[in-house]
Amino acid sequence: MAIRRALISVSDKTGIVEFARALSGLGVQIISTGGTSSLLEKEGVPVIGISDVTGFPEILDGRVKTLHPAVHSGLLAVRDSEEHQQAMKDLGLDYIDLVVVNLYPFAATIAKPDVSYEDAIENIDIGGPTMLRSAAKNHAFVTVVVDASDYDQVLGEVKAEGDTTLETRKRLAAKVFRHTGAYDALIGDYLSKLQGEPLPERYTVTYEKVQDLRYGENPHQRAAFYRKPIAEAGNITTAEQLHGKELSYNNINDANAALAIVKEFNEPAVVAVKHMNPCGVGIGANIHEAYQKAYAADPTSIFGGIVAANREIGADTAQLLSEIFLEIIIAPGYSPEALEILTKKKNIRLLKLGEFQAAGERKQDWVVTSVEGGMVVQESDVHSLTEADLQVVTSRKPTEEELKQLLFGWKVVKHVKSNAILLAADDMTVGVGAGQMNRVGAARIAIGQAGEKATGAILASDAFFPMGDTVELAAKHGITAIIQPGGSVKDQESIDAANAANIAMVFTGVRHFKH
Incomplete structure (x- = not known):
């Protein structure tokens, strides 16, 4: 088989013009919708409008445009079924070999602090997930792309062989179902919280990979680091690493524990953590004084530990920090002089948090802990005394x-x-x-x-x-x-x-x- 017809409809248009132009240059017919169609036409890429394929106009402010038998028959027909082939012929329908779709930006929409309920609902994509699921189900014959990072591989295979390999189509189909599953989970979570149902009969959560980790708690365990699609500032998942080796599984857990403690304080505070337990905590008139107290609390255990501060670290504190071996330093920021001192240590990891919520102002969250065969969920402990x-x-x-x-x-x-x-x-x-x-x-x-x-x-x-x-x-x-x-x-x-x-x-x- 060969890829002859492609349906392209994307919200995130990164790289789409170049990809579509290359496909067109290989003789692939491009079908498109709405804003994507307008963009491709403007850029000189030959495009067939979706209404020319369905024989039906886009209606209801674009809510209905691809939900049509001419689209989904082309996606779902089993190409080696004589019955399906005859049905397509009798109805004058044609196959769609490649689907390139990404979805309305629901996560970005609800992340806006002033988002309205109506705006959130309007950004729930219906046609997109339906096309993705249809194409992914029929991956034996149809290539489906939901991620711009896959454009190059798909294009390379089409240039070389005229089609993608079955192995590629299987991989892309799995990615699609992960993507649509995460999309629906985010919508379900948003609506459940609006209805005051934080612990519903089905608990679905979704996370995005930040990075693969070298190993887990021990070298024989595989691990990766994930974050919520809408992560608030001032935590490990959104921290900027300024220097040092990549974080390990244990680093991430220890750093998270250190941050949880330092966030308890409004006054300048420094926390030293080892194996998720504080080995030294101090508060003072400034971070320099607070660090001296945290260090004095247990000069032995702090060695090889994690230090977190709730104020910018200056040169005087950086000099003291540089005198011992530490895995990680976490702070809202660092003075230029402090960075110059600390970056001389090759392997120390420096994390910049930016601003975070003061003690007593943190929002209630939910903590998920896995158990064999399931999980338990509880409110985070943000109680203040x-x-x-x-x-x-x-x-x-x-x-x-x-x-x-x-x-x-x-x-x-x-x-x-x-x-x-x-x-x-x-x-x-x-x-x-x-x-x-x-x-x-x-x-x-x-x-x-x-x-x-x-x-x-x-x-x-x-x-x-x-x-x-x-x-x-x-x-x-x-x-x-x-x-x-x-x-x-x-x-x-x-x-x-x-x-x-x-x-x-x-x-x-x-x-x-x-x-």
């Missing part, structure tokens, strides 16, 4: 300074793997106990890491104390105040232990399990 939310349950109230440190510790312990205990003092973490099977074990790790710094520190726990042993351990090491959710049947045991040690304790009424 204020002083007014706290319930003092001990005889002694926390001092103003203790209260400040308790709220600081609560923002950070939220992001530590459960069971989690965190110690803080002087606007920095001094001990972190993460991912333990019992809470007192996590407390021992945090206290052991803090050493002498535990004296006078506060303790934050992501969930309630099932018994008084954690408070008793805190008291032995000079901790002066505790923040925890409360809600245990043995709360009074912990309260009594705190009172006996003159420890101020507050309940939040909210827990932050992180598995």
